[in-house]
Amino acid sequence: MNVSDGNGAGAGLGRDRAVGGPGTFGAIAITGIGLVTPAGTGTEETWTRVCEGRGTAAEDPALSGLPVSFSCRVRGFDTRQHVPGARPWWHDRFTQFALAAAHEAVADAQLDPAAWDGTRVAVILGSAAGGIETYDAQYRKLLETGPRAVSPLTLPAYLPNMAAGQLAIALRARGPVLHTATACASGATAVALAGLMLRTDTCDIAIAGGTDTMVTPMCATAFAKMGALSRRHGSPAAASRPFDAARDGFVLAEGAGVLVMERVADAAARRAPVHARLAGYGVSADAYHPVAPDPAGHGLQLAMDQALRIADATPADVDHINAHGTSTPLNDRTEAAALHRIFGPDPPTVTAPKGVLGHTMGAAGAIEAALTALTVKHQLVPPTANFHQTDPESSPLNLVTGAPRRQQIHLALSNSLGFGGHNAVLAFRPAA
Known part of the structure; x- marks a missing residue:
C-alpha cells in the first residue's frame, strides 16, 4: 500500500522502482461490473x-x-435465479450477494472461467463483518436448544474470508485469494489492492469488490446505541440525506459490488469492453479515534493527495467526486472540510449515493467505485437524494441534487472511510 509522510515522501505503488514512479500507475481497465444493492439486483437496475x-x-x-x-434491504433477491449452481444452505447471504455480483461482472467482461488460466486470476473481496447473519442465527440455536442444534456449516458460512474463498471455487480462480477488512473502506481497499497486484504482474485478471449483510438486530442495535443511525421513522425513504442540514445519521443497508479488472493492453488484446480506467489510488489512516473521523480531515486529504499523485493529476484536473457521504453529522462535515481545503472555491461536482442506497458497510466502497466508473462512462452524475438545505456549519460543496447532471468528466475520485480511521480513495478516468 502507498504510505506517505507529512512532507509527501512515500513508498509503494506510486514510488516503487519496479513500477516507475509518480504518474505511472498506468492503465487498469474496468471490464466488468456486477452489483447487488437495495436499488436492484444487477448493474442496470x-x-x-x-x-x-x-x-x-x-x-x-x-x-x-x-x-x-x-x-435498506436488497429486495427480490433469489439465490437460485441469480447465482449459477447455487446452494443457499451452504452460503451466508453475504457470500450469495458476492457470487451474484461476481457472475454478473465476469459475464459483463465477456470472460469464461472455464477457459481462462485460473492460476493468473486473483480474487480480492472486502467485508466488515463476514457472515454475521449465520453467526447470529446459530448462536441463538446454541442458547435456546443447545450444541446439537448448531450447524456444522456455521464456520464455512460465517468466516469473513469465505466469500472470497467460495468465489474462487465458483470461478476456478487459483491465484491469490484475499480478504480485506478496513471497515466501511473494505471494498475500496480491495479494488486498490487489485490494481497493485495487476501492476506488479501478480495476476492477469482481478475480481475485486466488497460485500456485507449487516442488517441484523444486533448490528442495528449496536449502531443505534452509538447514535450513528437516523431516527427518522416517519419517513424512512427520506432518512438518508448526505450533507443535508437536517441529517441525523445513516441508514443500515446491505449489498455487494464486484469489478473485473485487467491491464488495458490485455483487455485490448481480447477486444473486451472497458467501462473506465482505474488511474490511481490512495490509502491512509487518521490515527485519531476508533470510530470518529479526524475533524480536520487530514487522513482523507492524505489519501486524496496520494490518489492524485499516482494518477499524475492535480486537484484542478478533478471534475467529479463520489463522496463517502454517510449522512452522519460529523462524517459529512469532516469530508466537506477536506474537499474544500483541497479544491478551494471552484470545487468539482459531488454526489453521495448513500442517499439512495443507505450504508452498505464493507460493500460501500466497491459499490461506489462501480457507480463512479459508470458516472465516468456515461458522463452523467447521479443526484444526491434527500438533500434540501445546506448545512451552515459545513464547508460549501458543488453538490448535484434533484436530477442527474450531464457533464464532461476526465477524472473522478471515489472516497471511502471506515471505523478505525481507514481512508481509501480511487481515481477513475474514461476508457479512452
Whole structure:
C-alpha cells in the first residue's frame, strides 16, 4: 500500500522502482461490473434507481421493536435465479450477494472461467463483518436448544474470508485469494489492492469488490446505541440525506459490488469492453479515534493527495467526486472540510449515493467505485437524494441534487472511510 509522510515522501505503488514512479500507475481497465444493492439486483437496475435519486429505505420487520426499525434491504433477491449452481444452505447471504455480483461482472467482461488460466486470476473481496447473519442465527440455536442444534456449516458460512474463498471455487480462480477488512473502506481497499497486484504482474485478471449483510438486530442495535443511525421513522425513504442540514445519521443497508479488472493492453488484446480506467489510488489512516473521523480531515486529504499523485493529476484536473457521504453529522462535515481545503472555491461536482442506497458497510466502497466508473462512462452524475438545505456549519460543496447532471468528466475520485480511521480513495478516468 502507498504510505506517505507529512512532507509527501512515500513508498509503494506510486514510488516503487519496479513500477516507475509518480504518474505511472498506468492503465487498469474496468471490464466488468456486477452489483447487488437495495436499488436492484444487477448493474442496470441499480444505476437507473441511483440516477432517479429515490431513497430505498423502508420499515424492516426483522428490526421491529428495536430503537431503529427501518433499513435498506436488497429486495427480490433469489439465490437460485441469480447465482449459477447455487446452494443457499451452504452460503451466508453475504457470500450469495458476492457470487451474484461476481457472475454478473465476469459475464459483463465477456470472460469464461472455464477457459481462462485460473492460476493468473486473483480474487480480492472486502467485508466488515463476514457472515454475521449465520453467526447470529446459530448462536441463538446454541442458547435456546443447545450444541446439537448448531450447524456444522456455521464456520464455512460465517468466516469473513469465505466469500472470497467460495468465489474462487465458483470461478476456478487459483491465484491469490484475499480478504480485506478496513471497515466501511473494505471494498475500496480491495479494488486498490487489485490494481497493485495487476501492476506488479501478480495476476492477469482481478475480481475485486466488497460485500456485507449487516442488517441484523444486533448490528442495528449496536449502531443505534452509538447514535450513528437516523431516527427518522416517519419517513424512512427520506432518512438518508448526505450533507443535508437536517441529517441525523445513516441508514443500515446491505449489498455487494464486484469489478473485473485487467491491464488495458490485455483487455485490448481480447477486444473486451472497458467501462473506465482505474488511474490511481490512495490509502491512509487518521490515527485519531476508533470510530470518529479526524475533524480536520487530514487522513482523507492524505489519501486524496496520494490518489492524485499516482494518477499524475492535480486537484484542478478533478471534475467529479463520489463522496463517502454517510449522512452522519460529523462524517459529512469532516469530508466537506477536506474537499474544500483541497479544491478551494471552484470545487468539482459531488454526489453521495448513500442517499439512495443507505450504508452498505464493507460493500460501500466497491459499490461506489462501480457507480463512479459508470458516472465516468456515461458522463452523467447521479443526484444526491434527500438533500434540501445546506448545512451552515459545513464547508460549501458543488453538490448535484434533484436530477442527474450531464457533464464532461476526465477524472473522478471515489472516497471511502471506515471505523478505525481507514481512508481509501480511487481515481477513475474514461476508457479512452
